[in-house]
Amino acid sequence: MDLVDSKMETLIRSDYAEGFVTQIESDTLPPGLDESVIRIISSRKQEPEWMLEKRLAAYQYWLKMQEPNWATIRHPPIDFNGISYYSSPKKKPQLGSMDEVDPELLATYEKLGIPLDEQKALAGVAVDAVFDSVSVATTFRESLAEAGVIFCSMSEAVREYPALVQQYMGTVVPHKDNFFAALNSAVFSDGTFVYIPRGVKCPMELSTYFRINEASTGQFERTLIIAEEGSQVSYLEGCTAPMRDENQLHAAVVELVALEDAKIKYSTVQNWYPGDNQGRGGIYNFVTKRGDCRGDRSHISWTQVETGSAVTWKYPSCILRGKNSVGEFYSVAVTKGLQQADTGTKMIHIGENSRSTIVSKGISSVQGSNAYRGLVRVAAKAENARNHTQCDSLLIGDQCAAHTFPYIEVKNPTARVEHEATTSKVSEDQLFYCRQRGLTEENAVSMIVNGFCKEVFNELPMEFAVEAQKLLAVSLEGAVG
């Protein structure tokens, strides 16, 4: 047992493979936040006046808000004035082709295994890479444009599609929603904008790679996906961040709007830097993600694999407004070292016959803390609403913690709501059986953990499923309960 434990320790202490810093000139604002910073961000991005007003309104509201403290996470207070709110790789005016992209930047992506070149076409993935705050390259714009799909950075969308942005931005997550959403609304740097027109099935899976690069730079992405009537889109979001000693704040907002018969599938693999063994450094990840099933028969599905970040605070939610609308949430959250995750979902049933499924798998190892916090609300009007929730926790190591806080509020008698949760360690019987069949302890645990997460991995697009399994293996190899 001791032998295995020490082995596990070495594996867990193994260096963060994505930890490197790209030396690249950048244009960064000094730390601090006030109205002038917001004006500068807005002007650097050449935003119209209405956008600036929105930002300022959000900022004024944010000033009056309190940082939430109800989550089971602990971290030193965040100094919001110690963060730089804008950083962009010093760019040449308007990149025409890939050849013009800084070679060092391209090499960074190479190390991360994102070939930002024509090979991607074979994989059928369009990549909108966000390097710190400004999108530097977008591929496959043209083939997407043929289908009428708009896939661009948020700052571009604000300039080029102001009508759409004005109509939808902030309608799913208003700036008054919560502390971090308000902050994001005021200072959001960049992000992704996707618009799928009526009846269009997006020809390829859309993907964005986010990287935090500049030291003590907060990243405040803003993503908006609009799926018009009868359209379909699958969107992949993946994150890795280089190693840094200072805590970096990350407060993103993601808004999804699905109109009648539309389907949005949003997948995330999150692997931000989790901090070192003493809990120093690491990303603070405070994310507000929400999907609005506005139309009848609309469908929004969230799938997430959370292995990184020192602190994760994230509740991708669905507002099931349309009749027969469907919401899904599949999650694997892994915490190791001193990582803390407080994550879950909200399913708000408003429309008739709305259905939702929640599958949440939490794995806590060493001193990691993992909490599922979810809300299922069935409004009085939501006839025949249906929810099934399954959340399981796996414990590895005697100092880890797993919590489950589900809230269930039902105001309609025709609702059927079920919630199940279990917490246990990797069972000795299962391990013994696998060992006896000739598997090493590591392989046995890996197999059991993979089996534990299978339900969620099955929901991931192919490329991500592989990456997710790899991530999980690195995090937990050799661990024995």
Next chain:
Amino acid sequence: MNACASVFQQAATEYIDRLSNCEGEWLTEQRQAATQRFAELGFPHAGLEAWRYTSIEGLLQQDFKITHRTQAFLHHEMIQQFLGEPVAARLVFVDGIYQPNLSVHTGQTGLSVGSLHAAMAAGDRSVLRGVGSLSGIGDHGFAALNMATLQDGAVIQVSTGVAIRQPIELLHMATKGLSGQVQHTRHRVVLEAGASVNLVERYLSLDSESNYFNNMVCEISLGEGASLVHQRAQEESLTAYHLCDVHLDIQGDAHYQGVNAALGGAWSRTTFHARFVGEGANCELDGLYLAGEGQLTDFHLNVDHSVAHCESRENFKGILYGAGKAVFDGLIHVREQAQKSQAHLYNANLMLSRRAEVDTKPQLVILADDVKCSHGTTVGQLDDQALFYLRSRGLDKDQAKRLLCLGFTNEIVDRFQSEYLRDHLREEIVKRMSYERQV
């Protein structure tokens, strides 16, 4: 709200001033500290996580008064109809006041029963020192008020190794005279090592329309290897308010088996704080609630696994109809050192009407790794196929519904050891389900 709290605070202070000093300085100090605590806490509000779904506005509007001990009297015949099986001891409380003339004690050796009021009058330190030893002076406003102005209660002590076969019954009767008042009762039950007892707690109202507020605290301590069967039936009037905090300390190898039925009260809330203090102990808790028109029923469970090798199991089921509202909050807390814990919690709710509401929140907080914990909760309605089957067998719709509701609750009713209570509860459920038809 603040105005209301200060009225209560003043009433509590006056109450303490009027007390004769025989109960000893210690208890008086406790009372004053509790008044102070109440002044700090005020009444609970929706901003507090534990009270988020349980509004106390209706309760405060009733403007209940803290009154000094008044004499209550009941003829023996009046309670005759409520008596079930033979008992080892029965303590009758009328409007919160212990009635020696109605009470029974067979004088079994090793069993000591008495009233808290008598202990206070006699200044019996051995008893008074125990007051608040498990609950503290109060973790919310109402509990602090109870401590500040407690007037009576039962004191039960069972000596080492003594097994009391027949039940000990605590019978609480509310008369018309209690209307408009709040009564603060506190029970203390101590089972020494190896003792074994069957305790029955019943709350009844002689007047179906009287509105009063029963604000109770119950402190139970189980010694090593002790065993307690605890059967509680709350059938207050439908206009009454009922709040009870049960504090349980369970020593090693002890066994607690509790079963609850909450049928009455316009507003009722029961909180269990079960704490394991020795290894190898076991806690089973079952409950049943019916909430109809204008009722709110709330159960809060807080099971604290602070030591290793303990097991707990909770199963609560409820039926909602009319504009009934149910709140359920079950927390299982497994601390760092509590390895090899097993804890399972289950809550099921049956909604029979459009205006009913359920807010349920089962929670797990697990800080140890070698544990088996689970919780499950469901909200649903009667199965159409089951209804159809019964109707195809010639039952009318209401009969079929009643039968299914009885079936749903049977699992819990069967946990009552007393045959008298089982029959009585089934009758009540059928009655309530028939009432449901009319709304």
